[in-house]
Ligand SMILES: Nc1ncnc2c1ncn2[C@@H]1O[C@H](COP(=O)(O)OP(=O)(O)OP(=O)(O)O)[C@@H](O)[C@H]1O
């Protein structure tokens with residue numbers, strides 16, 4: 001079969017995504033030519049950078065058969081603490097590592113409880129989420145910590161005057177995660193554990209240790225995302241980052257990684273994130289109501305799940 | 320017993336996967352009271368054929384006839400309503416319900432009050448059905464407490480209760496022991512007497528010739544022929560399915576046996592393994608026989624660190640090993656090829672190559688993947704074991720059952736070890752491929768490896784083992800030198816009478 005490869009590419013989810021992305025861009029651009037302006041495109045990329053970093057972590061989680069829905073709360077806690085430290089005059093080079101460390105510790109806690117109590121991480125992260133949020137509320141006395149101008153470098157810097165630094169950071173994270181997943185033995189473990197943890201254990205893989213590491217990596221990425229968000233917004237509170245975990249999981253799923261794990265990758269996730277950012281931007285451009293954006297995000301995820309269920313159908317039935 | 324109107328027929332049924340024709344114009348007729356056996360190599364299309372009949376997949380062309388009606392395709396629901404019951408390898412019962420609840424699932428007997436199940440009358444009826452079919456299971460037991468064989472029987476009972484007219488079984492005996500296989504044969508015989516039509520797939524040709532009325536031979540998706548059993552013999556079948564002659568009873572080559580290499584002392588684990596000790600020499604194949612549930616797999620699991628043994632030591636060449644998990648075991652050059660492929664070995668969502676190289680990569684030196692080398696190793700195993708696969712990137716679940724087994728074997732054969740523990744190594748593997756696997760095992764022995772081979776397949780145990788250890792209720796009750804032992808002797812020892 002000569003066109004086997006082509007046939008395969010045409011049927012992958014990321015190819016479909018790419019087509020959808022192009023179609024939406026063209027349509028929006030025709031209705032509102034401002035869409036294609038450089039400023040707007042830069043704006044889109046800036047907006048999706050943080051989501052991209054969180055989604056990269058979510059991809060590792062989901063492929064390995066885990067879920068972390070405490071990400072939003074962790075960002076809230078980490079960003080709040082960083083903002084408070086900055087307000088108190090602690091130098092940035094101390095603040096940022098501390099913020100990232102907090103995120104790592106939080107995520108490690110989620111992973112640890114899941115491993116030790118043999119509980120699905122979905123549950124332990126759900127529970128931990130309230131804990132983190134509670135801590136953040138208590139620390140900040142439920143007020144917004146503003147740091148305008150004190151840490152805006154990261155959020156506003158432009159490389160060569162055009163490309164947002166945040167976007168470059170996001171791309172670096174994608175590349176690193178791609179490298180881990182596709183080219184390292186550790187990445188192979190992510191897939192193996194997500195596919196069949198018992199078989200992975202019997203193949204000599206340290207399943208518990210690896211799982212702990214997945215959470216630590218995710219925590220690192222979440223910490224980076226919190227830093228990016230803080231710098232861009234210039235303020236933080238307990239609800240900073242709220243809901244981003246769902247968007248991230250949505251982007252991963254839209255990108256063709258099944259919720260059941262063991263499969264998928266970062267290329268699809270990147271396109272999933274792009275599609276999410278694009279839709280929200282398009283709706284803006286088309287002057288749709290902001291409520292519609294929430295609705296569109298949810299509808300998109302369901303659509304993605306439906307597409308992957310339908311394309312799996314033939315394969316599954318013949319198991 | 321047979322009349323002329325078929326209860327199920329297929330005419331020119333074909334199925335293609337990605338340009339690859341896996342079933343090419345297959346036709347047959349099944350009558351009431353007939354047992355139709357389907358035989359063929361791994362990947363010949365047997366499971367595909369029955370999946371078409373059970374409605375799990377759509378054929379590309381051809382006609383399925385049921386009770387005079389004709390269909391171009393069925394869905395699972397239609398198939399069931401037409402009285403076709405399919406028993407897959409994976410048990411489809413509800414663990415947390417009782418035996419009788421499972422039998423009546425979906426058409427419960429209601430009592431005086433609406434929506435309330437009349438458990439007593441269900442239990443009574445279940446007992447009657449079980450008695451009628453001579454099945455010795457307590458109807459009130461929970462399904463999770465049943466053995467694999469009992470679950471299989473229960474599925475058949477359920478099909479019978481739902482008035483199935485056609486019963487389809489895909490390798491029903493591959494995880495059963497000798498006694499259980501016998502009782503299954505008996506059950507099939509009974510059902511046939513009651514007028515059911517039965518389609519039976521198995522790689523055990525003894526079984527085929529014991530219960531089959533007609534035999535359908537498939538090769539590479541093509542129908543070699545449909546023969547009345549009386550017209551053909553085993554050699555004819557083997558020759559036509561494998562394309563060459565192969566013997567039902569493998570005659571192995573002898574290889575030199577060295578000194579004691581593996582010493583297993585006083586291993587105990589829970590109630591399943593009780594104080595087991597034995598030695599295996601270099602180049603020796605140590606067979607372990609016993610009934611299903613006698614603790615054989617649990618013994619292997621304790622040696623491999625898959626479970627934490629309560630007591631005992633394992634030595635290789637005199638050196639005591641500390642094994643707390645499979646990782647330690649593999650590092651200490653022990654391999655364990657488990658019996659339950661789906662549960663403990665296959666990575667469903669990964670491709671064939673990744674499935675084959677997983678252990679090699681895990682224990683390699685480099686933390687980076689070596690794609691080219693992995694590809695080469697995977698290909699070498701695919702060639703060596705004749706795994707039927709288009710390319711190394713094919714998803715492992717699209718392989719036929721026997722080929723999946725070969726892929727799992729390949730994974731371990733890439734690993735250099737001193738002790739290889741095989742638990743039912745040829746489960747689901749065709750007769751030609753069995754010979755290949757036996758030769759590979761002997762090849763390992765020739766290199767001075769020690770081999771422990773657990774098997775419920777008597778000819779396999781007798782033809783391959785240098786010595787045979789017999790387990791009963793968790794104990795290794797005796798070790799026999801494999802000379803002039805017969806199947807009957809072994810069965811006596813297994814049961815203990
Ligand atoms: N979903 C699928 N996609 C691609 N190929 C498939 C798929 N399912 C089955 N095949 C191919 O169809 C062929 C026939 O498979 P099938 O499972 O019917 O074999 P089988 O005769 O039951 O073999 P075995 O004795 O090993 O169980 C195999 O070559 C297999 O690789």
Ligand SMILES: [Mg+2]
Pocket residue numbers: 365366367489719720721
């Ligand atoms: Mg099969």
